[in-house]
Amino acid sequence: MIQPIKYYPDNSINVNAGPIRSFKENYNNMLTDIIDTMKEHNLDALSAIQIGYTYQLMVIKENEEYCAYANPRIITQNKPFDSTEESIYFKNHAITVKRYEELSIVYDDKNGDMKTKKIDNKEEASTFQRKVDYLFNTTLLDRLNPNQREQAIKALAGKGIMPDKTDDYCPTFSKKEYFVSVTDKLLFFMFISLLLPLFNISKETLDGWYTYDKFAFLSVIILMISFFFYAQYEAKKYKQCTSCQIGNNIGVMLKRIISSIILTIGSYFILG
Amino acid sequence: MARVVIMGGGVSGHTAATFAKKWLGKKHEVVVVTPNSQWNWIPSNIWVGVGEMKKEEVVFPLAPVYKKAKIDYRQALALSIHPEGKADSDTPYITIQYTEEGRVGETEEITYDYLINATGPKLNFDATPGLGNGEGQMGSNTVSVCTADHAEHANHELKEIFEKAKEGKKQKILVGTGHGLCTCQGAAFEYIFNIEHEAKKAGVRDNIDIKWISNESFLGDFGMGGLHMKVGGYVVSSKLFAESLFAERDIPWLIGAHVSKVEEGKAHYELLDGTTGVEEFDFAMLIPPFSGVGLKAYNKNGEDITNTIFAANGFMKVDAKYDAGAYENWKASDWPRTYQNPNHKNIFAVGIAFAPPHLISKPASSVNGTPINPTPPRTGMPAGIIGKAVAHSVCDMIKQGDEAHLHEASMAEMGAACVASAGKGLTTGTAAAMTVYPVVPDFETYPGTGRDTDYTFGEVGLAGHWIKHILHHMFIYKAKLYPGWTLIPE
Numbered sequence: 001m002i003q004p005i006k007y008y009p010d011n012s013i014n015v016n017a018g019p020i021r022s023f024k025e026n027y028n029n030m031l032t033d034i035i036d037t038m039k040e041h042n043l044d045a046l047s048a049i050q051i052g053y054t055y056q057l058m059v060i061k062e063n064e065e066y067c068a069y070a071n072p073r074i075i076t077q078n079k080p081f082d083s084t085e086e087s088i089y090f091k092n093h094a095i096t097v098k099r100y101e102e103l104s105i106v107y108d109d110k111n112g113d114m115k116t117k118k119i120d121n122k123e124e125a126s127t128f129q130r131k132v133d134y135l136f137n138t139t140l141l142d143r144l145n146p147n148q149r150e151q152a153i154k155a156l157a158g159k160g161i162m163p164d165k166t167d168d169y170c171p172t173f174s175k176k177e178y179f180v181s182v183t184d185k186l187l188f189f190m191f192i193s194l195l196l197p198l199f200n201i202s203k204e205t206l207d208g209w210y211t212y213d214k215f216a217f218l219s220v221i222i223l224m225i226s227f228f229f230y231a232q233y234e235a236k237k238y239k240q241c242t243s244c245q246i247g248n249n250i251g252v253m254l255k256r257i258i259s260s261i262i263l264t265i266g267s268y269f270i271l272g
Numbered sequence: 273m274a275r276v277v278i279m280g281g282g283v284s285g286h287t288a289a290t291f292a293k294k295w296l297g298k299k300h301e302v303v304v305v306t307p308n309s310q311w312n313w314i315p316s317n318i319w320v321g322v323g324e325m326k327k328e329e330v331v332f333p334l335a336p337v338y339k340k341a342k343i344d345y346r347q348a349l350a351l352s353i354h355p356e357g358k359a360d361s362d363t364p365y366i367t368i369q370y371t372e373e374g375r376v377g378e379t380e381e382i383t384y385d386y387l388i389n390a391t392g393p394k395l396n397f398d399a400t401p402g403l404g405n406g407e408g409q410m411g412s413n414t415v416s417v418c419t420a421d422h423a424e425h426a427n428h429e430l431k432e433i434f435e436k437a438k439e440g441k442k443q444k445i446l447v448g449t450g451h452g453l454c455t456c457q458g459a460a461f462e463y464i465f466n467i468e469h470e471a472k473k474a475g476v477r478d479n480i481d482i483k484w485i486s487n488e489s490f491l492g493d494f495g496m497g498g499l500h501m502k503v504g505g506y507v508v509s510s511k512l513f514a515e516s517l518f519a520e521r522d523i524p525w526l527i528g529a530h531v532s533k534v535e536e537g538k539a540h541y542e543l544l545d546g547t548t549g550v551e552e553f554d555f556a557m558l559i560p561p562f563s564g565v566g567l568k569a570y571n572k573n574g575e576d577i578t579n580t581i582f583a584a585n586g587f588m589k590v591d592a593k594y595d596a597g598a599y600e601n602w603k604a605s606d607w608p609r610t611y612q613n614p615n616h617k618n619i620f621a622v623g624i625a626f627a628p629p630h631l632i633s634k635p636a637s638s639v640n641g642t643p644i645n646p647t648p649p650r651t652g653m654p655a656g657i658i659g660k661a662v663a664h665s666v667c668d669m670i671k672q673g674d675e676a677h678l679h680e681a682s683m684a685e686m687g688a689a690c691v692a693s694a695g696k697g698l699t700t701g702t703a704a705a706m707t708v709y710p711v712v713p714d715f716e717t718y719p720g721t722g723r724d725t726d727y728t729f730g731e732v733g734l735a736g737h738w739i740k741h742i743l744h745h746m747f748i749y750k751a752k753l754y755p756g757w758t759l760i761p762e
Binding site for chain 1 (some may be wrong): 500511547600602636639733734739
């Protein structure tokens with residue numbers, strides 16, 4: 001039966017597919033659905049997860065034959081190259097990623113027997129790697145570095161394919177960064193103020209900087225406490241934000257508070 | 273007065289002993305039999321192995337701790353279990369052989385009312401020719417970080433490699449698993465990244481090639497079939513996460529590998545696809561496979577009943593379903609809940625000492641028929657939780673009778689957290705913090721993935737390193753039974 005294909009930014013594809021454990025009726029039905037969907041959309045390859053089955057099964061069309069690969073694993077990979085690929089998930093928007101030309105793979109056939117295969121041409125190898133990636137919660141975007149990824153997301157948006165704005169995911173830019181940015185600027189000028197006595201600057205001016213340092217110290221404390229509570233709010237708002245980020249947030253907060261204390265002590269002795 | 277005997281003083285045994293004594297008080301006796309004089313916080317051994325910690329920082333003497341807790345401590349090796357007693361007595365007992373200075377070789381029988389087997393694993397170096405010395409110990413071709421002494425030795429060898437690299441000599445380091453059926457990929461995973469981190473710090477990275485070799489069928493399997501990681505705000509698989517870590521640090525990998533033989537400077541391997549090869553090295557840390565410690569069991573007549581109490585791999589049988597059959601039939605409910613031996617209700621096994629019903633990762637064999645798959649991890653947090661649950665059960669049985677309700681701690685219903693170091697340093701450290709729920713995938717409750725994706729996640733960064741460092745001090749504090757130790761979770 002033809003199944004609806006998932007398209008970016010549908011993030012239900014972001015899940016580790018489980019291994020195929022049984023090669024009976026359910027497996028055959030799933031395989032039939034994948035092949036029917038491939039025929040309907042004239043596709044050369046499709047992973048089960050792309051039509052909503054969270055299982056490690058993929059089909060590649062080879063010489064007009066639909067070959068099923070269950071539980072595929074890439075054991076060795078050699079000869080890296082830049083591969084410009086299109087995927088139905090991204091509505092055939094081309095993205096360039098690093099792939100390997102030579103692969104040695106193992107997989108289970110339709111009877112559940114393990115088979116091996118060597119692949120040594122770029123097109124077949126890149127298709128295989130892309131489909132395996134889908135089974136391990138990896139899309140083309142995940143193979144890019146952060147800058148390339150941002151550019152690719154913008155390019156997709158330019159074609160009318162917008163990132164999904166759901167509450168499930170942390171935003172790529174968080175408003176809590178504003179707290180950090182302002183704090184860093186305050187700390188920077190606190191540091192600069194400690195160098196001022198090296199120059200021929202009037203006592204009144206130095207007194208003014210000393211007053212700035214005291215206010216900046218208080219501001220840093222308030223900003224960092226506010227940062228922490230806002231970060232906690234975001235962690236609850238975005239379900240996928242992990243508890244480990246609390247550790248990171250505490251780290252961000254402590255680092256700056258300690259810096260401000262050191263700078264304030266320095267200011268007290270140098271400017272005060 | 274009842275006597276509870278605990279064989280083994282590692283994470284699970286120490287947890288079981290200390291909680292049992294706390295709950296039972298002076299009215300009952302708790303005896304710990306362990307061949308080691310020191311307790312070792314094993315997760316920090318990797319830092320000893322790169323010289324970032326001294327051995328003394330990861331171990332402490334057990335005797336004063338047990339003296340303070342009023343636990344009867346015997347520094348001895350458990351040799352055999354006699355659950356039916358002997359011809360002239362129905363009282364069950366174990367035989368032990370002292371390893372304590374001044375009593376080495378002396379044997380003794382210790383009777384028990386309840387027995388907890390927490391012996392941990394035997395580091396089965398000899399399963400791979402050349403990995404061991406042929407006498408059950410680590411050989412001279414490779415190093416290990418499985419014990420504090422091994423880690424200290426590994427650091428000494430590593431520093432020599434660094435010195436050679438400083439002299440401009442190209443060096444090759446190989447880290448990973450030394451057999452197709454190893455577990456504990458995590459320790460090797462941490463060690464390789466700490467080596468890379470230290471090599472950079474020492475300014476010798478350019479002269480050192482580092483390579484990973486593992487029995488996992490994909491990077492990031494960790495013996496648990498993989499999991500999710502949260503990296504930079506995005507949810508990625510542990511496969512992509514691990515591949516990225518290796519690629520960013522210029523560390524190539526060999527996976528699906530069974531190390532079949534080790535020689536001086538050479539590791540012979542077979543891959544899942546049936547191909548074979550040789551990897552040369554100047555320094556190699558290869559984790560050995562684990563097996564049971566070789567305990568024997570005898571019935572009242574002195575006949576060997578080891579096979580009825582222990583599985584073929586030497587681990588103790590508990591309330592697991594050992595006849596689940598083919599992979600497709602495996603269920604979460606196959607995993608033990610109470611860790612009680614089915615034949616002897618007063619015997620339990622905790623931590624690595626219990627025999628798992630089957631693998632967690634998908635089973636695999638090479639085309640030549642060689643099994644190559646990670647065996648189930650049962651260390652760390654699950655070991656502590658299981659130890660505590662069993663101590664609770666034993667205490668309830670003592671206080672309420674043998675029909676008391678047993679406490680349950682199934683790994684298929686238990687979450688676990690793990691922090692894997694990728695480099696040590698107050699501001700330059702990195703670690704991956706991961707949680708997984710449940711540890712053993714439950715394909716009936718969570719079709720497809722087997723896990724609850726809302727509770728299975730991770731994050732990598734400096735905060736993770738700090739957490740690992742804090743945990744190091746917290747757990748040693750807890751193990752030393754300092755005030756408030758019971759408040760620190762397992």
